[in-house]
Amino acid sequence: MGRLENKVGIVTGAASGMGEATAKLFAQEGAKVVVADINMEGAKRVVAEIEAAGGIALAQYVDIGSPEKIEEMVLAAKNEFGRLDILHNNAARLDFKGDVDVVGMDVFEWDETMRFNLRSVLLGTKYAIPVMLENGGGSIINTSSMGGLVSELGKSAYAAAKAGVISLTKSTAVQYGKQNIRCNAIAPGMVLNESVVEHAPEPLRKLIDIYTDVKCTPRIGNPMDIANLAVFLASDESAFITGQVISADGGLLIKNPAVAEIQKQNLSW
Numbered sequence: 718m719g720r721l722e723n724k725v726g727i728v729t730g731a732a733s734g735m736g737e738a739t740a741k742l743f744a745q746e747g748a749k750v751v752v753a754d755i756n757m758e759g760a761k762r763v764v765a766e767i768e769a770a771g772g773i774a775l776a777q778y779v780d781i782g783s784p785e786k787i788e789e790m791v792l793a794a795k796n797e798f799g800r801l802d803i804l805h806n807n808a809a810r811l812d813f814k815g816d817v818d819v820v821g822m823d824v825f826e827w828d829e830t831m832r833f834n835l836r837s838v839l840l841g842t843k844y845a846i847p848v849m850l851e852n853g854g855g856s857i858i859n860t861s862s863m864g865g866l867v868s869e870l871g872k873s874a875y876a877a878a879k880a881g882v883i884s885l886t887k888s889t890a891v892q893y894g895k896q897n898i899r900c901n902a903i904a905p906g907m908v909l910n911e912s913v914v915e916h917a918p919e920p921l922r923k924l925i926d927i928y929t930d931v932k933c934t935p936r937i938g939n940p941m942d943i944a945n946l947a948v949f950l951a952s953d954e955s956a957f958i959t960g961q962v963i964s965a966d967g968g969l970l971i972k973n974p975a976v977a978e979i980q981k982q983n984l985s986w
């Protein structure tokens with residue numbers, strides 16, 4: 718309790734999933750939180766739950782595809798709570814229908830993915846930094862993905878956007894570090910609510926089983942795994958950490974790819 722006392726934070730995509738868990742944990746740790754989402758009903762529900770638990774929060778409409786709405790979101794934090802210390806650029810467009818392999822790529826889908834999943838992070842950062850500097854600095858947390866670090870059979874645009882988020886994270890950290898702005902990225906790997914896991918339909922069930930198997934930990938991730946990391950990155954406990962991409966993926970990407978086959982063949986190498 719109190720790790721974010723006297724701080725004001727914005728979390729985008731805070732009406733569900735990791736953003737919801739992060740907004741709630743920020744509030745529990747003493748921050749005043751702007752719960753920003755395109756889904757206002759969900760944002761209001763999250764705010765009501767934060768307030769019922771004794772926290773302070775504001776539901777704010779944002780469409781991360783719109784520069785004007787992103788600027789309005791940043792100004793809402795300043796107008797309502799007087800300052801801005803934390804921005805978690807978490808929301809993303811998660812529609813992969815036309816986002817396939819590079820030859821089959823739908824150009825409109827590519828542009829939309831860049832607009833929502835990369836340009837939005839630039840814009841949040843662009844508008845937040847001047848407000849943060851009014852009070853001596855702040856912490857920006859960008860949600861990348863395991864997809865920004867390794868490639869898959871499809872989702873070429875999503876992967877490129879999330880890799881771009883990592884690059885943007887480092888640019889921000891380098892350019893504004895001396896002014897006390899820190900910027901770090903989180904790279905989650907297969908994170909789902911327990912209720913989603915419990916009621917997963919067949920194709921998702923199979924994916925969950927595969928990911929559970931290849932991770933080093935006994936289970937896949939849940940939103941609190943990400944919220945706990947986001948609180949650390951938002952707090953002064955991480956004052957000496959900037960420009961980093963931190964995987965929260967149960968060790969998914971650290972394993973030598975040969976390990977699976979070696980285990981299958983029961984070799985003791």
Ligand SMILES: NC(=O)c1ccc[n+]([C@@H]2O[C@H](COP(=O)([O-])OP(=O)(O)OC[C@H]3O[C@@H](n4cnc5c(N)ncnc54)[C@H](O)[C@@H]3O)[C@@H](O)[C@H]2O)c1
Nearest residue numbers: 730732733734735755756780781807808809862905907908
């Ligand atoms: N779940 C995973 O396994 C996983 C893995 C790697 C990375 N990520 C990343 O984590 C972040 C959160 O994912 P999640 O799984 O919690 O997603 P989610 O679907 O549970 O939540 C996303 C939220 O973003 C909001 N949103 C969607 N479009 C928006 C827009 N245009 N403007 C504003 N808000 C919008 C939605 O309403 C929703 O509340 C995303 O950046 C995603 O790419 C997720």
